[in-house]
Amino acid sequence: MPVLPRRAVLAGASLLPFAARAALPDRPLRVVLGFPPGSGPDVVARLLADGLKGALPAGVVVDNRPGAAGAIAAQEVARTAAPDGTTLLLGEVGQLAMAPSTYARLSYDPARDFAPVAEVAAVDFAFVVPASVPADNFPAYLAWAKAQPSVFMGTFGAGTPGHFGAAILAAGAGLKAEAVHFRSTGDAMTAVLGGSVQGMFGTVALVAPQVRDGRLKALAVTGPERSALLPDVPSVLELGQPDLAFDAWFGLVAPAATPAALRGELEAAVLRALAEPALRARMQEAGFRVAAKGQAAFGTLMREETARWAAVVKATGFRAIE
Numbered sequence: 071m072p073v074l075p076r077r078a079v080l081a082g083a084s085l086l087p088f089a090a091r092a093a094l095p096d097r098p099l100r101v102v103l104g105f106p107p108g109s110g111p112d113v114v115a116r117l118l119a120d121g122l123k124g125a126l127p128a129g130v131v132v133d134n135r136p137g138a139a140g141a142i143a144a145q146e147v148a149r150t151a152a153p154d155g156t157t158l159l160l161g162e163v164g165q166l167a168m169a170p171s172t173y174a175r176l177s178y179d180p181a182r183d184f185a186p187v188a189e190v191a192a193v194d195f196a197f198v199v200p201a202s203v204p205a206d207n208f209p210a211y212l213a214w215a216k217a218q219p220s221v222f223m224g225t226f227g228a229g230t231p232g233h234f235g236a237a238i239l240a241a242g243a244g245l246k247a248e249a250v251h252f253r254s255t256g257d258a259m260t261a262v263l264g265g266s267v268q269g270m271f272g273t274v275a276l277v278a279p280q281v282r283d284g285r286l287k288a289l290a291v292t293g294p295e296r297s298a299l300l301p302d303v304p305s306v307l308e309l310g311q312p313d314l315a316f317d318a319w320f321g322l323v324a325p326a327a328t329p330a331a332l333r334g335e336l337e338a339a340v341l342r343a344l345a346e347p348a349l350r351a352r353m354q355e356a357g358f359r360v361a362a363k364g365q366a367a368f369g370t371l372m373r374e375e376t377a378r379w380a381a382v383v384k385a386t387g388f389r390a391i392e
């Protein structure tokens with residue numbers, strides 16, 4: 071499989087001129103996300119909601135609509151949300167960049183149905199295994215896994231970053247691996263902690279507590295360098311596995327028909343909130359990198375990542391979801 075470049079760091083937003091400014095509605099902003107409470111997107115949404123209190127006096131309501139790897143929430147915002155600045159989707163890489171390649175009949179089109187507002191944060195993954203697996207480092211795990219009749223790889227759903235990470239790992243190492251897709255992060259964590267799956271890519275923020283407690287072993291992180299949350303765990307680049315370098319990003323998109331002036335006001339509010347040291351510190355403590363990229367930069371990222379993951383899907387031979 072060819073090595074795919076990591077996403078470029080993009081420039082920040084451009085602010086709308088004063089003449090184009092528009093007053094935001096005096097109703098609470100509803101941020102819809104396709105994952106359950108306690109998940110990575112949920113943590114990002116709730117930290118951001120708290121940070122926006124000053125900029126949006128009416129407040130922010132986080133609306134969890136989990137299911138179908140985030141497609142249920144994306145479809146709702148694309149099809150039923152009014153384009154009046156009161157509803158946004160906090161989307162992630164799976165919904166906004168991978169889904170066009172993994173779904174044969176997708177119920178929404180990220181490029182057509184959404185307009186970018188701002189990228190908020192990104193997070194790296196860690197490859198973790200149950201404490202019972204007799205391997206304490208990545209090369210030893212590969213040797214052990216190759217000796218097994220098959221291994222089960224847990225994921226947070228078909229067509230998600232963790233799913234493709236597992237597929238890339240299995241293909242590159244020649245493992246006989248079977249993906250086991252769970253409906254929620256909690257179910258997947260229970261499975262890997264209990265040993266019913268023998269490996270999983272989970273976000274660093276999610277798995278770090280279990281690794282520190284000795285309940286899981288972390289063998290690699292997917293970022294370009296080691297994570298501050300898991301400083302003793304090598305990066306995939308250190309391990310000579312550049313194809314496994316990937317991350318998950320989270321950003322706000324609005325229904326496509328939302329006026330540009332309203333999107334500009336929302337963009338400015340989000341970027342102001344993300345510039346606050348207190349919010350940045352809380353994001354970083356939770357394991358996220360603050361992105362703070364505006365409409366133009368986030369739109370470019372979405373297009374580039376859509377092309378990147380289309381190549382990954384094709385290379386892994388993943389059959390599109392019906």
